[in-house]
Amino acid sequence: MNTAQRLGYGSKERLLIVNADDFGLCRSVNEAVSELLADRAISSATIMMNCPWSADAVNMHMASCPEADVGVHWTLTSEWTAYKWGSICRNHSTASLSGPGGWFPKTSAEVERNADSEEVRQELIAQTEAALSAGVKLSHADSHMGSLYGFHLGKDLLTVAFDVCARYGLPFRLPRRLIPVGGRTIPAEIGDRAKIRVRQAEDRGIVLPDYVTGPEYSLSEGDTYETMKEEGIGLLRQLLPGVTEWISHPSKLTEELRSFHEQPEKREMEARFWRDRDVRETVVRENIRFIGWKELQELQMSLSV
Template sequence: MNTAQRLGYGKYEKLLIVNADDFGLCRSVNETVTELLAEGAIGSATVMMVCPWSSGAAAMLRDVCPDADVGVHWTLTSEWKGYKWGPLCRTRSVASLAGPDGWFPETSGEAERKADPDEVRQELIAQTEAALKAGIRLTHADSHMGSLYGFHTGNDLLQVAFDVCAVFGLPFRLPRMLMAVGGRRIPSEIMERAKVRVRQAEDRGIILPDYVIGPNYDLSEGDTYETAKTEGLSLLRGLLPGVTEWIAHPSRATEELRAFHGQPAKRAMEADFWRDENVRNVLADEGIRMIGWKDLQRLQASLA
């Protein structure tokens, strides 16, 4: 039984959650994500509570769309050289999560190699509680840069994430079925480990989407909005029955974003994509129903 069926939909129905990652990153992202949520162009977002603009994100939610579907974007990395952040936990040492400068490491691989699981647990709790104290009614959780998944070293921290999800009643971004896109190949060891982790999450009563997809994060040479749109429409037409989460990174390409971000134009294209009439037409033609993480959270609560 797929997650769509567990939500009460038919076996062959296609449900899509479009989630805007990195809410709270900066003002440009906050404004764009809030607008898209208010317009109903996307279904949800996840907020980076470690970033200075997270309080601005919470304020915009209160003012513009207080009922928006927003989760916590658990963060253990700080990837840009000109803009840094570090752990929120103040109740105990989290020295394994930060370098001598106090910032998170730049890469997920470094985070995987150094992170102490107990310190990760305390940091995930601190980020979750910070969102709740800011007045955000959390609906789900996910992982910034995939640093909890063990992609680089095999040292995943998913069981820690499951523990925190269970405490706070949060569904989690872990696909029940891995799906290779864009010609990528998924190594067999990752496939097998993922199956085990899915069983462990579901044994804890944590609701997961069936699939997780998204467009390429970076632009290649010669890419334009039209090539990015073609990629996105192809992904939409290829959706499988069940619940799919689409990872989006929308923002206006402002001077603020350009000051630290390596791909501001791609973020602007993603914002334009979800407002594009052709996208709405394909959603209708393919019979794709837009939902939010709230639907999965209600299901999780009903089974608790």
């Protein structure tokens, strides 16, 4: 039984959650995400509580779209050279999560190599509590740069994430089934470990999407909005029955974004994509139904009764 069926939909229905990652990263991202949420062009967003612009994101969320699904974007990396952030946990050591200068490390591989699992647990709790204390009614959780998944060295931190999800009643971004995107293949060891982790999550009552997809994060040489749109429409047409989460990174294209981001044009394209008439018409023609993370959260809550 897929997650769509567990939600009460038909076995062949294709349900889509479009999530905007990195809410709170900067003002340019906050404005784009808030507008897309208010217009219901996307389903949800996840907020980075470590970033200086997180309070601005919360304020925009409360002012323009308080009913929108907003989750916590658990963050353990700080990837940009000119813009940094670090741990917000104040009641427990997080020394193993610190890179040069005391900020989070640049890469997920560094997190896998050095992170102490208990320190990760305390940091995830601190980020979750910060969002709740700010007034956000969290609908789900996910992982910035996939630092919890063990993609690089095989040292995942997912059981820690499951503990925190269970504690706060949050469904989580972990696909029940892996699907290769962009011509990639999935190594056998990753596929086998993913099946174990899915089983562990579901044993804890944590509700997961069936699939996770989205366009390439970076532009390749020669890419334009039209080539990006073609890629995205192709992904929409290929959606499988069940619940799919689409990872998006929308932003307005501003000098602020250009000052630190290496792919600012791509973020503006992703904001534009979900307003594009051709994209919206494809969603209708393909009989794709938009849903939100709150539906998964309500299912999870029902399982805990």
